[in-house]
Amino acid sequence: MCLQHLRHNTCPMSSPEIASLSWRHMKVKGCSSSYKAYKVCPGGSQQPADLEEVLQKGVETLVIGQGMSEGMIYVFGNVTYLEKIGVELRVLQTVKAITEYNNLVGQGAKVGGVFHSTC
Template sequence: MTEPGASVPPVPPSPRVTALEWGRMEVEGLAPAKDFVLYPGGGHPWDWSEHGTRHQPGIQPGEVRELLERGADVIVLSRGMDLRLGTDPKTLLLLQEAGAEVHIEGTTAAVERYNELVDAGRRVGGLFHSTC
């Protein structure tokens, strides 16, 4: 609990995506990888097996919980370069219940939106798939 009058530390900025091509992404401060989980203050390669994500039914609730827990209130979900990655309806319900602003787009558009939100100083998190 924060004492009255105490300042709350600012949320660190989310890292920008600096390059995207089929099967490879580059992100500020991180080693290149195929898929990424990004949030205020950092990120890491996205291991789909951790929460059981597959193309269908898609991104699982556990994937976005990490983004919310790390301070993101705007969430960008990529659908893959060929729009083959779905989003499980339970994931969308979790985000709605959390009051998060959500953007779901093909990966190229999702990266553009994410970087715009980072540049605007928003507390943004994202899940990015750089193939299919």
């Protein structure tokens, strides 16, 4: 469920589980690469660029990890947009965000996320 799968839509349309997290390293279950940040959504994972791709995958909940020390500042001028399209937003410290994300994946939820393992 790495970048090539996300781009070519060759994997199941479920959200991948985050397998491990440590400072500057995150690993998605089923992906051999690790990164310091990930964008995950139904169908795969990749390093984050923009949220639009995640939203286009039909997520109902978007979980954002603010970093290990909550150093990532998110300016959400589009919170109203997320509400309008029916996407619930959860912004948490990264360890808590990954726990929340994995719990939602385990429940079969249509969940997407963007996580940073630094800051």
